[in-house]
Amino acid sequence: MTTDASAPDPAGRWAGVRAAVVGTGLIGGSVLLRLRAAGLDVAGWDPDPATRRHARRQGVEAPETLDEAVAGRRVVLLCGPLPTLADTLLRVARAAPPDCVLTDVGSTKAELAAFATRHGLVDRFVPGHPMAGADSAGLTSATAALLDSAAWVLCPSDGPATAAFRWLAALVVDVFRARVVPMSPQEHDEAAALASHVPHLLAGALAGAARHAALRDAVLALAAGSFRDGTRVAGTPAARTASMLLGNRDRVLDGLAGVTAFLDRLAGALRAGDAASLTALYAEAEATRSALLARPFDTSVRVFPAGGDHAAEVAWLRRLGAGGGHLSACRVAAGTVSYTAHAPAGTAPA
Amino acid sequence: MTTDASAPDPAGRWAGVRAAVVGTGLIGGSVLLRLRAAGLDVAGWDPDPATRRHARRQGVEAPETLDEAVAGRRVVLLCGPLPTLADTLLRVARAAPPDCVLTDVGSTKAELAAFATRHGLVDRFVPGHPMAGADSAGLTSATAALLDSAAWVLCPSDGPATAAFRWLAALVVDVFRARVVPMSPQEHDEAAALASHVPHLLAGALAGAARHAALRDAVLALAAGSFRDGTRVAGTPAARTASMLLGNRDRVLDGLAGVTAFLDRLAGALRAGDAASLTALYAEAEATRSALLARPFDTSVRVFPAGGDHAAEVAWLRRLGAGGGHLSACRVAAGTVSYTAHAPAGTAPA
Numbered sequence: 166m167t168t169d170a171s172a173p174d175p176a177g178r179w180a181g182v183r184a185a186v187v188g189t190g191l192i193g194g195s196v197l198l199r200l201r202a203a204g205l206d207v208a209g210w211d212p213d214p215a216t217r218r219h220a221r222r223q224g225v226e227a228p229e230t231l232d233e234a235v236a237g238r239r240v241v242l243l244c245g246p247l248p249t250l251a252d253t254l255l256r257v258a259r260a261a262p263p264d265c266v267l268t269d270v271g272s273t274k275a276e277l278a279a280f281a282t283r284h285g286l287v288d289r290f291v292p293g294h295p296m297a298g299a300d301s302a303g304l305t306s307a308t309a310a311l312l313d314s315a316a317w318v319l320c321p322s323d324g325p326a327t328a329a330f331r332w333l334a335a336l337v338v339d340v341f342r343a344r345v346v347p348m349s350p351q352e353h354d355e356a357a358a359l360a361s362h363v364p365h366l367l368a369g370a371l372a373g374a375a376r377h378a379a380l381r382d383a384v385l386a387l388a389a390g391s392f393r394d395g396t397r398v399a400g401t402p403a404a405r406t407a408s409m410l411l412g413n414r415d416r417v418l419d420g421l422a423g424v425t426a427f428l429d430r431l432a433g434a435l436r437a438g439d440a441a442s443l444t445a446l447y448a449e450a451e452a453t454r455s456a457l458l459a460r461p462f463d464t465s466v467r468v469f470p471a472g473g474d475h476a477a478e479v480a481w482l483r484r485l486g487a488g489g490g491h492l493s494a495c496r497v498a499a500g501t502v503s504y505t506a507h508a509p510a511g512t513a514p515a
Numbered sequence: 516m517t518t519d520a521s522a523p524d525p526a527g528r529w530a531g532v533r534a535a536v537v538g539t540g541l542i543g544g545s546v547l548l549r550l551r552a553a554g555l556d557v558a559g560w561d562p563d564p565a566t567r568r569h570a571r572r573q574g575v576e577a578p579e580t581l582d583e584a585v586a587g588r589r590v591v592l593l594c595g596p597l598p599t600l601a602d603t604l605l606r607v608a609r610a611a612p613p614d615c616v617l618t619d620v621g622s623t624k625a626e627l628a629a630f631a632t633r634h635g636l637v638d639r640f641v642p643g644h645p646m647a648g649a650d651s652a653g654l655t656s657a658t659a660a661l662l663d664s665a666a667w668v669l670c671p672s673d674g675p676a677t678a679a680f681r682w683l684a685a686l687v688v689d690v691f692r693a694r695v696v697p698m699s700p701q702e703h704d705e706a707a708a709l710a711s712h713v714p715h716l717l718a719g720a721l722a723g724a725a726r727h728a729a730l731r732d733a734v735l736a737l738a739a740g741s742f743r744d745g746t747r748v749a750g751t752p753a754a755r756t757a758s759m760l761l762g763n764r765d766r767v768l769d770g771l772a773g774v775t776a777f778l779d780r781l782a783g784a785l786r787a788g789d790a791a792s793l794t795a796l797y798a799e800a801e802a803t804r805s806a807l808l809a810r811p812f813d814t815s816v817r818v819f820p821a822g823g824d825h826a827a828e829v830a831w832l833r834r835l836g837a838g839g840g841h842l843s844a845c846r847v848a849a850g851t852v853s854y855t856a857h858a859p860a861g862t863a864p865a
Contacts, residue, residue: 296739316737346736356733359725364741366785367717370778372800375709378773382839382859383706385807386696387666389646391714393807394744400804403797407790414785421782423728425775428720432771435716435764440757447753450722454750457735457743489732509732 174339180204185238185261187211187231187253189220192270192295193244194307197225202309203340210234212245216304232260240336242293243269247408251280258286266329268293272357273412274320274350288325291333292350294318294357295343316491317343318357320350321482327475330482331502334495344491344507347482354413356487358420362413365398365406366421372399461510462490468503478502484514524689530554535588535611537561537581537603539570542620542645543594544657547575552659553690560584562595566654582610590686592643593619597758601630608636616679618643622707623762624670624700638675641683642700644668644707645693666841667693668707670700671832677825680832681852684845694841694857697832704763706837708770712763715748715756716771722749811860812840818853828852834864 174180182205186197189209197220200207208226210233211217220227228234235241235257243253250271257267267290271277274292281290297315317337321330330347337343348356371392375384384392398406410417427446434442469478482504485492490508508514524530532555536547539559547570550557558576560583561567570577578584585591585607593603600621607617617640621627624642631640647665667687671680680697687693698706721742725734734742748756760767777796784792819828832854835841840858858864 296737316739318737344736346733348733352730352733353737356728356730356737359721359728359730360734360737360742361739363724364721364745366778366781367721367745368741369781369797369800370774371709371714371717372803373777373781373796374713374770374773376799376803377777378706378709378770380702380706380709380837382862383696383698383702383837384710385803385810386694386836386839386841387646387668387703387706387710388807389666389711391718391748392710394747395714395717396800396804396807397744398741399797399800400808401797401801403794403801406797407793410785410793411788411790414788418782418786420724420728421778423724424720425778427723427727428716428771428775431716431719431723432768435760436768438761438764440761443757443760444753446723447719447749447751447756449726450719450746450749451751451753453722453726453735454746457738457746458750460735486736487730487733489736491736512732 174203177204179336179340181206182240183238184208185210185235185241187234187241187243187257188245188249189216189225189227189304189307190244191303191306192297192311193242194220194304195309195311196242196244196270198307198309199312199341201225205340208234208238211304219304231256235261235265237262238265240266240268240333243267243271246405247271247273247412250277254281254286254290255284258284258289263289265289266291266333268319268333270295271412272361272409274318274353276412278320278350287322289329291326291329292320292353293333293337294353295337295341296361312341312343314342314344316346317341318346318348318353318486320353321347321479323474323476323479327479331495331497334492338492338494344493345495346486346491348486349483352483352487354416355419358413358416359423362410362417363420363424365401365410366417367424368396368399369406372396460489462507463510463513464505464507465513466503466505468501471497471500471502481514488512488514490514524553527554529686529690531556532590533588534558535560535585535591537584537591537593537607538595538599539566539575539577539654539657540594541653541656542647542661543592544570544654545659545661546592546594546620548657548659549662549691551575555690558584558588561654569654581606585611585615587612588615590616590618590683593617593621596755597621597623597762600627604631604636604640605634608634608639613639615639616641616683618669618683620645621762622711622759624668624703626762628670628700637672639679641676641679642670642703643683644703645687645691646711662691662693664692664694666696667691668696668698668703668836670703671697671829673824673826673829677829681845681847684842688842688844694843695845696836696841698836699833702833702837704766705769708763708766709773712760712767713770713774715751715760716767717774718746718749719756722746810839812857813860813863814855814857815863816853816855818851821847821850821852831864838862838864840864
């Protein structure tokens with residue numbers, strides 16, 4: 166666990182705000198350290214007593230019980246393993262103040278969002294997912310900078326929930342310099358399937374196949390950039406990967422079907438010895454890669470009334486995110502909310 | 516093109532040796548720069564006049580014709596595109612001295628090795644493949660350090676060819692600090708299919724599928740480490756990737772079958788919601804990844820008579836490479852050749 170002393174939130178807007186992080190592994194520990202560096206008053210809690218002791222040795226407030234950790238907090242971030250989040254959300258909602266904003270960092274959103282709705286928590290709970298990580302795990306690998314400048318999905322909802330979304334969006338922009346991607350839980354899960362989950366399937370298949378290859382040791386000896394890159398996330402702890410995939414099962418299988426369809430086209434051109442088709446398919450792939458590395462964005466400011474039912478605001482936010490856009494600022498003042506939005510060039514949503 | 520001034524070959528064994536590099540793009544240019552940094556007398560030739568002019572501006576001897584570039588040389592390295600290598604090999608063999616060692620850096624070996632045998636060049640031509648690269652291209656991206664410490668496959672053969680292999684192995688160990696992996700062309704192509712070529716297929720399929728996804732722009736917005744790593748080599752120039760795959764077609768399709776078989780097992784466990792099986796499969800993948808990052812090796816020195824038919828020596832060399840081992844030294848003195856060999860722990864070949 167290392168502390169980055171650079172100064173987020175130079176205006177000090179968030180100094181002294183009381184926050185709690187529940188689950189202080191790699192992601193939660195990194196969230197906690199960055200919040201603390203920004204001057205928030207942060208408590209951490211983890212079900213593992215050794216992790217709590219380690220946190221205390223680092224000067225982190227780490228009470229023995231979850232209830233103590235979240236009592237009196239303005240915001241609680243749920244950062245534990247995906248399968249634990251629903252239960253933890255109920256426990257935290259009971260123990261935290263009624264105006265406390267709740268969010269999570271789980272890798273899938275639809276299931277937990279539906280759970281929150283069923284339990285009457287939709288006004289307080291903003292499903293979230295910062296797109297970052299590492300193949301290591303645990304508080305000892307956490308760093309304050311891990312999530313800096315990440316794309317950070319937050320799921321807005323109509324009604325009172327919109328205020329919680331705005332508040333949280335401002336927090337993660339100011340403290341983490343995040344690109345906030347506003348999306349519906351369903352669209353998040355569909356996009357994340359291809360952006361994150363299916364790549365884990367491919368990495369697992371490549372690493373697993375190498376293990377069963379006749380020339381396994383020679384394959385490892387010759388492994389250069391493409392194999393190393395292509396198997397990196399196969400080094401993620403196996404149970405964590407399994408939970409992530411199972412939490413988004415149907416969409417991952419849909420995304421995989423798209424990948425195997427393109428793979429079949431590549432293999433078909435290769436089998437046929439058709440250099441022109443193979444090159445044309447790779448030119449498509451190359452274009453995606455170029456777009457990933459350098460996409461031009463149009464920047465605009467969009468203003469909505471701070472009051473009302475927020476339906477138009479939420480619809481616009483979701484269109485922005487589904488179209489590949491993000492927010493870099495959210496300010497509420499004088500009866501309005503203004504967003505600074507960045508949409509892929511020529512695609513800004515109406 | 517940048518020159519690394521660090522000093523390979525401190526003993527000066529290779530100083531003044533006359534070498535030529537044919538095809539001075541990314542790989543060839545990097546080979547040339549490293550040979551020059553080690554004190555060899557190197558000429559470069561490229562079919563592109565602008566590349567020749569660029570090389571001359573960097574102080575590289577770059578004659579107008581291939582024949583001039585290779586005349587009087589002790590070693591010629593063929594570094595042009597894979598589909599050009601057979602023709603270039605014939606031209607170079609005619610223009611270079613009879614005792615000149617010829618090698619190449621192409622990504623597949625069996626086809627070119629068979630071509631060399633058919634044309635009576637087996638005694639002079641040592642098929643080679645340094646396992647390194649980048650998704651950029653051209654002499655302007657070349658650096659003297661690109662191939663440093665790479666695994667470098669060289670294919671030994673019986674008879675007079677063995678002397679050429681030994682000489683070249685010593686050169687690339689001394690000058691590039693290479694791990695020389697001695698393999699038969701067929702075993703190289705089988706291992707390289709999984710270590711390098713199939714990962715290009717997976718990267719192309721992932722990038723291509725993202726291009727056709729309904730939420731394409733959102734996928735790119737959310738793309739974090741796993742998608743970026745998993746598509747990196749899809750940024751390789753499309754025609755180069757197509758040539759590489761077509762040059763090793765049958766083995767690539769075999770390797771792909773192994774990957775899709777493991778992928779089917781992963782997808783089956785996911786579809787069934789079988790967390791235990793999914794975790795167990797990922798534990799296998801994780802083990803491969805761990806082995807890739809840290810494999811223990813046993814080091815030994817093996818001595819053979821310098822003369823004779825070299826059959827036992829070549830058989831041992833090929834077993835070493837097929838088993839994941841490599842050479843870090845090759846010295847001929849007092850009627851013997853001695854190799855310093857590194858084999859995966861507990862697997863040293865007899």
